[in-house]
Amino acid sequence: MRGWLTQFREWGLDIRVVPELPLKMQAFDDEVVLVSMQDPAGGQPSFTAVAIHNRGLVAMLNLAFEHLWAGAKLLEDESEAEEQVGNEELCDAHSSRADKR
Secondary structure, eight states: OOOHHHHHHHEEEEEEESSSOOOOEOOOOSSSSSEEEEEEGGOOSSSEEEEOOOOHHHHHHHHHHHHHHHHHHHHEOOHHHHHHHHEEEEEEEEEEGGGOO
């Protein structure tokens, strides 16, 4: 994992961690979010992915991400990466260039 985190940082991405995430989510833009959830009917471990195209729901999920991102701890040192990510959830890799729009 350290290799991936190092590569993301070299690309100019910020990496943050939080103690816990409510679900796994990938936001592609302001129009589509992919949510991965455990499927209780599928047994353990079984996941279901849901693509959300509703702009209102996508906007709300993106706000939730921004809230989690704002409170997450910035991972600055790759030497602590494996320890931190092992004990906490990787919040996301977020482009610091995008934050300057």
